[in-house]
């Protein structure tokens with residue numbers, strides 16, 4: 652499959668910036684919001700420890716003990732990006748913890764507050780596939796009929812053995828059920844995966860990518876596994892019990908994944924954030940830019956791009 656012209660970019664994958672530009676004809680930025688949610692995998696509803704890689708600290712605002720309203724967070728973010736000439740329109744990104752984990756009237760109040768801000772054209776809501784009731788989906792759908800709305804599901808892997816090993820607290824069937832219940836709606840789905848989870852082979856990672864390529868998913872975030880201080884995974888890393896991927900392995904695997912994804916799927920991320928104060932390793936992951944550059948170089952060396960092998964094609 653040739654590189655798609657509709658991307659209108661010089662990249663070898665369909666990144667979010669290009670997608671926004673094509674769709675809205677201007678620069679759009681996702682503004683991260685901490686609306687004070689918790690997570691059922693941390694608050695004792697399902698478990699208290701959370702996923703083995705999750706540090707549980709929440710946003711920088713929460714760590715600073717500050718809790719501005721949703722509207723205030725958006726206004727501060729808009730000012731920051733406007734002053735630097737980086738964005739004209741904004742999507743309110745409910746990012747911290749599980750952003751559908753509250754009664755529907757509370758969710759409605761928070762989402763309404765975000766959408767009431769000038770130049771906010773939509774929502775992106777990060778959540779778990781076991782935290783979207785039919786009522787919640789109906790609410791989000793009602794916004795998607797009027798605004799640009801993404802629902803971001805943390806999945807990480809399609810393999811139940813891995814999901815148990817990382818203490819996700821849900822299985823693949825739950826994700827498929829959430830997908831089925833959000834299907835046939837204007838809600839756009841973005842799925843998060845992690846490459847390099849303990850015990851996963853390259854073949855298993857590719858099974859995850861292949862499964863997502865076949866589902867009605869419009870976006871993907873690919874993260875490299877990070878060992879962070881204060882997490883179960885971090886302790887294993889510090890004790891030398893954990894083999895992490897090398898940068899070369901990560902880069903090659905990400906390129907393998909990109910090649911089999913549909914060309915229309917928007918690639919929202921290809922690295923994880925560094926969390927400098929609690930970052931343990933792997934060392935190469937501390938510099939996101941070098942990882943992204945290495946991915947671009949590898950795609951160039953292969954003369955390849957996202958979707959080149961989608962559907963088994965050359």
Ligand code: SF4
Nearest residue numbers: 690692701702705748
């Ligand atoms: S679902 Fe998200 S917030 Fe909850 S424990 Fe896992 S990584 Fe942390």
